[in-house]
Amino acid sequence: MLLKYLPLIWSGLWRKKTRTVFTGLSLIAAFLLLGLLQAVNSLFSGGADFLGANRLITQARISFTQPLPMRMLPQIEAVPGVQSVSHSQFFGGVYQDARNFFPQFAVNPQRMFDTYPEWVLSPAQRRAFISTPNGAIAGRVLADRFGWKIGDRIPLTSFIWTLADGSRAWEWELVGIFDGRDQQWSERASLMYLNYQYFDEARSGGKGLAGVFAVRIKDALQAERIAAAIDAKFANSRDETKTQSEQEFQIGFLRQLGDIGFIVNAILGAVFFTILMLTGNTMAQAVRERTPELAVLKCLGFTDRTVLALVLAEALLLCVLGGLAGMALASFATAALPADFPPVRTDARVWAIALSSMLALALAVGLPPALHAMRIKIVDALAGR
Amino acid sequence: MSALVEIHGLTKVYERGKQRIEVLHGIELDIEQGDFVALMGPSGSGKTTLLNLIGGLDSPTAGELKVGGQRIDALAADALAAWRASTVGFIFQSYNLMPVLSAQRNVELPLLLTEMSARERSRRAAIALDLVGLADRAGHKPNELSGGQQQRVAIARALVSDPLLLICDEPTGDLDRKTADEVLTLLQQLNQRFGKTIVMVTHDPKAAEYATHTVHLDKGTLVSADALHAIGVH
Numbered sequence: 001m002l003l004k005y006l007p008l009i010w011s012g013l014w015r016k017k018t019r020t021v022f023t024g025l026s027l028i029a030a031f032l033l034l035g036l037l038q039a040v041n042s043l044f045s046g047g048a049d050f051l052g053a054n055r056l057i058t059q060a061r062i063s064f065t066q067p068l069p070m071r072m073l074p075q076i077e078a079v080p081g082v083q084s085v086s087h088s089q090f091f092g093g094v095y096q097d098a099r100n101f102f103p104q105f106a107v108n109p110q111r112m113f114d115t116y117p118e119w120v121l122s123p124a125q126r127r128a129f130i131s132t133p134n135g136a137i138a139g140r141v142l143a144d145r146f147g148w149k150i151g152d153r154i155p156l157t158s159f160i161w162t163l164a165d166g167s168r169a170w171e172w173e174l175v176g177i178f179d180g181r182d183q184q185w186s187e188r189a190s191l192m193y194l195n196y197q198y199f200d201e202a203r204s205g206g207k208g209l210a211g212v213f214a215v216r217i218k219d220a221l222q223a224e225r226i227a228a229a230i231d232a233k234f235a236n237s238r239d240e241t242k243t244q245s246e247q248e249f250q251i252g253f254l255r256q257l258g259d260i261g262f263i264v265n266a267i268l269g270a271v272f273f274t275i276l277m278l279t280g281n282t283m284a285q286a287v288r289e290r291t292p293e294l295a296v297l298k299c300l301g302f303t304d305r306t307v308l309a310l311v312l313a314e315a316l317l318l319c320v321l322g323g324l325a326g327m328a329l330a331s332f333a334t335a336a337l338p339a340d341f342p343p344v345r346t347d348a349r350v351w352a353i354a355l356s357s358m359l360a361l362a363l364a365v366g367l368p369p370a371l372h373a374m375r376i377k378i379v380d381a382l383a384g385r
Numbered sequence: 386m387s388a389l390v391e392i393h394g395l396t397k398v399y400e401r402g403k404q405r406i407e408v409l410h411g412i413e414l415d416i417e418q419g420d421f422v423a424l425m426g427p428s429g430s431g432k433t434t435l436l437n438l439i440g441g442l443d444s445p446t447a448g449e450l451k452v453g454g455q456r457i458d459a460l461a462a463d464a465l466a467a468w469r470a471s472t473v474g475f476i477f478q479s480y481n482l483m484p485v486l487s488a489q490r491n492v493e494l495p496l497l498l499t500e501m502s503a504r505e506r507s508r509r510a511a512i513a514l515d516l517v518g519l520a521d522r523a524g525h526k527p528n529e530l531s532g533g534q535q536q537r538v539a540i541a542r543a544l545v546s547d548p549l550l551l552i553c554d555e556p557t558g559d560l561d562r563k564t565a566d567e568v569l570t571l572l573q574q575l576n577q578r579f580g581k582t583i584v585m586v587t588h589d590p591k592a593a594e595y596a597t598h599t600v601h602l603d604k605g606t607l608v609s610a611d612a613l614h615a616i617g618v619h
Contacts, residue, residue: 011485301470
């Protein structure tokens with residue numbers, strides 16, 4: 001039904017080609033930005049959704065950078081409802097060049113696999129990781145990135161830990177390459193685990209300390225109670241703890257960078273305010289110029305409401321075309337990110353935000369000129385009044 | 386048999402701030418079906434206002450206006466728009482074509498308001514363009530046509546929905562004499578061959594010669610003998 005008006009709406013849109021092209025480009029830029037920034041926001045607000053609800057992270061109450069003594073491990077393990085506990089120390093190593101950064105953690109192999117069953121490694125490689133003092137395993141994504149194979153020696157220069165001789169140059173032997181149990185975990189297989197025992201013996205200081213404890217629990221519904229029980233156990237001690245779900249821990253870690261949601265929304269607010277002014281002005285001008293033409297349409301029998309709908313449809317077409325092009329570019333850009341990059345994706349949530357923004361923008365910029373068009377008095381408009 | 390257009394005591398008052406301007410004073414006029422009426426008069430005499438009222442573009446302040454037996458002075462805005470779409474074709478001095486649409490699309494515009502299929506709209510627009518001698522210019526945009534050709538497209542647009550009444554406001558005002566004569570001849574043919582009732586406002590006595598009746602207005606009142614003839618007083 002409305003399709004028959006499309007040539008009329010389309011031709012109205014292209015009445016001033018240059019103006020429409022520039023407005024369209026501005027809309028594309030705005031929605032490209034919206035797509036990218038909301039994808040980042042999505043990562044921060046929901047990017048850790050896949051992390052198990054049945055895993056807790058116990059860190060020092062002050063900060064996760066403050067280490068905790070290994071003697072706490074059996075005490076945590078003794079808390080009712082805890083299934084297994086592993087410990088993890090951030091290694092902070094650089095491979096060849098600082099630009100090659102990827103995370104490495106020193107772990108107890110057996111405990112790590114008990115706590116993180118999401119990582120899949122062959123039994124032979126698992127045994128090799130346990131038995132090789134300077135053994136290391138790498139995620140498939142990471143191994144593919146650098147072309148590593150089993151048996152390779154991986155030199156890492158740690159910016160945190162020194163060897164007993166004061167050197168920062170560590171050498172690890174790659175004894176295994178692990179995958180994720182599903183696509184989400186496989187995509188994140190871009191980190192490296194190091195054998196803690198060798199690491200702890202070889203480091204010059206901080207012996208017997210762990211960074212954080214990962215606590216696997218039997219029942220996710222008991223998470224809150226268990227977290228409180230662990231923290232209560234170490235309350236008023238030298239090593240007070242803060243235990244939270246792994247998801248909260250990850251988000252908290254990312255938020256060290258700042259309140260990303262606020263920053264993203266502030267930037268987008270500024271961008272959309274500008275676009276609102278620009279597109280609103282374009283639409284208002286386009287309708288003002290066409291006042292006699294709109295009056296002629298009314299002469300021919302187009303009702304006030306039809307004229308209002310035509311102008312609104314034109315604004316919608318402009319915003320949707322610009323918006324879809326911008327979002328398509330954002331989708332291409334995020335899809336083209338390297339595999340080891342955080343999983344920034346223009347997912348359904350981002351598209352929903354973009355589509356509702358297109359509609360809201362079209363309404364905001366289209367409604368005032370549409371109402372003006374609706375109220376045009378034929379006789380006055382034709383007389384140039 | 387009653388006239389196609391029946392006007393009784395038609396009055397139009399404009400209010401500009403506190404000022405009250407009575408443009409038409411109780412006009413009495415009948416226009417028979419198949420008439421070609423020229424409305425003449427000096428500037429400010431109210432001829433365009435009368436034309437706008439007959440075409441349903443404006444509403445009278447008082448009086449009665451019937452077209453084809455239907456009172457249009459009391460119609461609500463939407464009903465009046467629908468009435469215009471089905472009953473009246475408009476031709477303006479400055480053509481008022483959509484500059485971004487081809488001649489064919491311009492002519493199809495009134496048909497968008499009907500339930501016709503795209504193919505039928507296209508067929509009828511082609512016939513209307515053929516009728517005004519512009520079948521070969523269907524794909525041209527208004528700026529690719531001469532003034533006379535643009536006015537012919539406007540006439541085709543006015544005709545395409547087969548209206549009872551053609552309303553022409555100075556249709557030759559922007560044209561040279563030769564082109565004006567061609568357009569007026571076309572209007573005359575539409576009147577004589579197809580029985581279209583035409584009401585035309587003009588300043589040009591030569592243009593009025595093409596009409597079957599001339600009505601003179603002065604200061605909002607009918608003045609000429611021809612006008613008396615038009616309302617049936619012999």
